[in-house]
Amino acid sequence: MIRTRSLLSDGSRLRRPGPLALPALWGAVAVTWKLGCPMAQQPGLAMRIATSVVFFTVGTGLILGIRRGLSRELERMRAIAHATQLVLLRLPPPRLDGLAVAAGQLSASRGAVVGGDLYEAVATPHGVRVVIGDVRGHGLAALGAVVAVLGSFREAAHDEPELGGVLRRLDRALGRHLRERAREEHPACAGREPREPEHPVAEEFVTLLLLEIRPDGEVYGLNCGHPGPYRIDRRVEPVPVGDPLPPLGAFPLPADLTPYPCTRLLPGESLFLHTDGAEDARDGAGRFFGLQAVLTEAAHDAPVAPAALVHRLHTALLRHTRGRLSDDVALLVVRNDRPRVPAQPAEPGLRRTRPAPSTHW
Structure with missing residues (x-):
């Protein structure tokens, strides 16, 4: 790896003088x-x-x-x-355990693909687990926290049987990142190892929504100060996500992390997850973006594929703000494509009969 880097750098150094x-x-x-030609030394206009x-x-x-x-x-x-x-910030696979998935990101930093928002969806033995979050701030400066949270989630989602255990792993990973960053930014780092601060980078935190979609369509969640999703099925309804927990990195998590029963995602229904940059986007006159109205219009047209819905929202956001976003925007759509299982009639031989009344003397 080091040898390859040196060759690439040598090659770039060789290419740079070419145009000059x-x-x-x-x-x-x-x-x-x-200096050397006598003719050039002669005076004259x-x-x-x-x-x-x-x-x-x-x-x-x-x-x-x-x-x-x-x-x-x-x-x-x-x-x-x-x-x-x-x-x-890789795109999730288009299908996960019978669910159709699509996601997208718009960065407020010019020329950046990834900002301070994060998302991921993975299929695990415990169900399809989804995370979406927003790091305080935006742009390339927030990438360190994004790396810490996503890296931890991709491991913990498979290892932890309980959703609360996943959230604790994310909190610990972010805490390590903030402590390491505080040590690197401490003025004493130039001379000696500084004493670890009691509250590292106190203003850094991550709002986050963690969901678990089980095989029967039941959706459980843990909300750390993040906007709730919308359920789409011809209608668009906000999904309750319970009382918010503190954002990661701001305060310690409580001892009880019982997932909240959010909703049941039936076949054909979709969940639309977003960061607050979508609802807070404004046009030149200061008007907020009508997220729910755009979703309602899309739901009335026809059943929309998740990827098409993400593209439609991106287009509407850029049109509303004229391409001048003030905050990063992340969108993730999950649609239940699992087949409906009709109720099976009872077989004649297994039909329940009323028991004969017993007589006691």
């Missing part, structure tokens, strides 16, 4: 001509004009070469950042 080679050669020729043209051409070539090299380097860095961010 020809202008530099012109410059060397111009200086040699000016014509010779001054010729010298000015030569050096102007060389200067223009150098500027264009530097600009071209910087443009190539910027495109290369953007491609690397884009690939890295897509690996970090």
Whole structure:
């Protein structure tokens, strides 16, 4: 890995002088001509004009070469950042244990694919577990907390039989990240190992919604100060998620983490999860984005596939804000595509009969 990086860096160092080679050669020729050619030393307006043209051409070539090299380097860095961010916040598979899933992200930071929002959905032996969250702040500065929470969730969702255990794992992972960041940012780090602060990075926290969709469609959740989802089935209804727990990183979690029975997702119904950037988005006049109204319009048209619904909301958000989002937006849609099992009639031989009355003397 280190060897590959060194080769790539060496290759980039070799490529960088390419656009400047020809202008530099012109410059060397111009200086040699000016200093070594007797004709160039002669006075006169014509010779001054010729010298000015030569050096102007060389200067223009150098500027264009530097600009071209910087443009190539910027495109290369953007491609690397884009690939890295897509690996970090990967799209969930289109189907998970009979559920259709789609997600998308809009970053408020120009040129960024991933900001301070996070989402993930995984199929586990305990059901399909879904997380969506929002790190305080947005853009690349929030990526460290996103990495800590998502990395912990992808392991804990499979290992922990109880949803409360998953949430505690996420809280511990975020706490470690905040402590490590506080140590790195402490002024004493330059000289010696500082004493660990009692309350590291007190203003950092993550609002989060953790859901578990069981095989029978029952949905249980734990809400850490995050907006609740919507259930869509021709109608759009807010789903209750219980009394909110404190956001991760702000205060300790309570001892009792009993999941709240949110709803039952029947076949054909969808859950729409979002971060608060969707509801808080405003247009130029300060009007909020009508999230529920857009969802209701989509539900009335026809049954919409999860990916199409995410695309439709992204388009409506960008149109409403004219592409100037003030906060990151993450959307995730889960639709129950499991087949309906009709009630089976009882077999004749198994039909219940009323027992004969007994007589006691």
